[in-house]
Amino acid sequence: xxxxAPRPVRSALFVPASSPRALAKAPGAGADAVIYDLEDAVxxxxxxxxxxxxxxxxxxxxxxxxxxxxxxxxxxWHEDDLQAxxxxxxxxxxxPKAEGPAAVAKARDGTGLPVWAMIExxxxxxxxxxxxxxxGLAGLVxxxxxxxxxxxxxxxPAMALALQGIVLAARAAGVVALDGxxxxxxxxxxLRAECAEGRRLGFDGKTLIHPVQVxxxxxxxxxxxxxxxxxxxxxxAFEAMLAQGAGVAVLDGRIVENLHVRxxxxxxxxxxAAG
Ligand SMILES: CC(C)(COP(=O)(O)OP(=O)(O)OC[C@H]1O[C@@H](n2cnc3c(N)ncnc32)[C@H](O)[C@@H]1OP(=O)(O)O)[C@@H](O)C(=O)NCCC(=O)NCCSC(=O)C[C@H](O)C(=O)O
Ligand SMILES: [Mg+2]
Numbered sequence: 001x002x003x004x005a006p007r008p009v010r011s012a013l014f015v016p017a018s019s020p021r022a023l024a025k026a027p028g029a030g031a032d033a034v035i036y037d038l039e040d041a042v043x044x045x046x047x048x049x050x051x052x053x054x055x056x057x058x059x060x061x062x063x064x065x066x067x068x069x070x071x072x073x074x075x076x077w078h079e080d081d082l083q084a085x086x087x088x089x090x091x092x093x094x095x096p097k098a099e100g101p102a103a104v105a106k107a108r109d110g111t112g113l114p115v116w117a118m119i120e121x122x123x124x125x126x127x128x129x130x131x132x133x134x135x136g137l138a139g140l141v142x143x144x145x146x147x148x149x150x151x152x153x154x155x156x157p158a159m160a161l162a163l164q165g166i167v168l169a170a171r172a173a174g175v176v177a178l179d180g181x182x183x184x185x186x187x188x189x190x191l192r193a194e195c196a197e198g199r200r201l202g203f204d205g206k207t208l209i210h211p212v213q214v215x216x217x218x219x220x221x222x223x224x225x226x227x228x229x230x231x232x233x234x235x236x237a238f239e240a241m242l243a244q245g246a247g248v249a250v251l252d253g254r255i256v257e258n259l260h261v262r263x264x265x266x267x268x269x270x271x272x273a274a275g
Contacts (some may be wrong), residue, residue, distance in 0.1 A: 005141075005171055006224065006272055007032075008171040008204070008270045008273050008274045009139070009176055009178060009205045010032050010204070010205040010206075010207070010217055010218045010220075010222050010274065011030075011031040011033070011204060011205055011208055011213075011218050011223035012031060012033035012067070013026055013031035013035065013064075013178075013209075013211065013213075014035045014037050014041065015036055015037060015041075015211050016037050016041035017037055017038050017041075017050035017053055017057070017068075018041070018043070018050040020053065023036075025168070025211060026211070027060075027062040027188045028056075028062075028213035029214050031064055031208065031211075031214045031217075031218075032203075034062075035067045035068070035091070035208055036067055037068075038050055038051060038068065038069060038071055038077070039069050040096070042137070049107060051077075054084065054088055055138075065091045065092065066092075067090060067092040067094050068088070068092075068093055068094065069093075069096060069118075069203050070085060071092040072095065072096045073095070073103045075264055083110070084106065085111045086110060086111045086113075089112075089113070092111070092113050092138055092139075093107050093111045093113045093114075093115055094115075094118060094141065095107045095116070095118065096146075097121050097146065098123060098124050098152045099121060099124050099127060099131075099271060100127050100130060100131065101127075101131055103131075103137065104117055104135075104137050105134060105135070108135065108136035108256070111200070114136060114138035115134075116138055116141055116176075117131050117132075117134075117139075117141065118140075118142075118143040118146075119131070119137065119141070119147075119162075119166050120142070120143025120146035121150050122147075122151060125147070127185075128170075132169040133172070133173045135175040136217075138175055139170065139175050139204075140175060141178045141207060142166050142181075142203075143164075143180055144159060144180025145181065147159060152178050156197065163198075164201060167201055176205075177202065178204060178205050179194070179198035179201070179205070179206040180206075180210075181205070181206075181208060182195075182209075185208075185209055185210035185212060185213055186212070188266055191217075192216055192220065194206070195217055195219075195221065198221075199220055199221055204221065205217060205221045205222070222271065223267045228271045230264075231263075231264035231268050234261060235261055235264050235268075236253060237249040237251040237256050238256050238261045241256075
């Protein structure tokens, strides 16, 4: 098992490519990634214009990772979307409703970009390990709205197995795992609770639908000051122990082993990258 790239993706803001105001606002929203959406946020009649609008939106590089969500395999827009994305060369392409590695290969071959895959159907959940292991796959994204509808599930607890399966598949393949959106975008408490739950499950970050949600996700999925301080102390304790020729250290009454040091280094890398 390898670890996801240290570039943090604590927050990934969906922005409808059909909304000029949102397109203008997204790069400055403070999210680690912006997902330019051509799929569900864009009405069928608006799709060609939304595709054209991406050229302007992606013209200026920004600090955020820039990913375009195309319409799915089997829709009338998929091929044109892939072609447009190849020409625009963002940082990645996101495929919705992924149900197998073939869809990943098609997106990778069609765009030449790292592929992100939404897991949001029962078949997608069951095949998440193969999707995550596909060549060129950078991350899995839980699509909790579609998934809830398809499962006829009510609320996140009813989707626990699926969410854990997505994290499990991502971890086994060493790719990033992003949690689904919190649709109640004016409800700060609901968002905080979902972020905390997502982090406990092991997700690296959360997808979002409104700029007002970015700060909470960055805070929840980034290491806290306490975590950074503890990580530093664990590394120091372990290195001091190594210098004395011992195999494990003890800090605050708890054992510190190699695995804790690896986790501590990852925390420091994320904290450093996130500034
Ligand atoms: C939900 C919204 C429709 C609300 O929009 P609005 O009513 O315009 O909100 P505000 O008036 O509060 O907006 C204030 C300003 O912020 C800009 N804005 C709003 N949302 C975004 C955004 N996502 N990115 C960038 N900027 C944004 C507005 O333009 C206002 O700007 P200004 O006028 O200049 O002040 C809207 O937030 C929205 O459309 N959100 C995205 C919805 C979306 O992308 N949905 C699809 C992805 S989620 C999904 O598909 C889940 C998954 O597939 C699953 O199955 O679970
Ligand atoms: Mg969806």
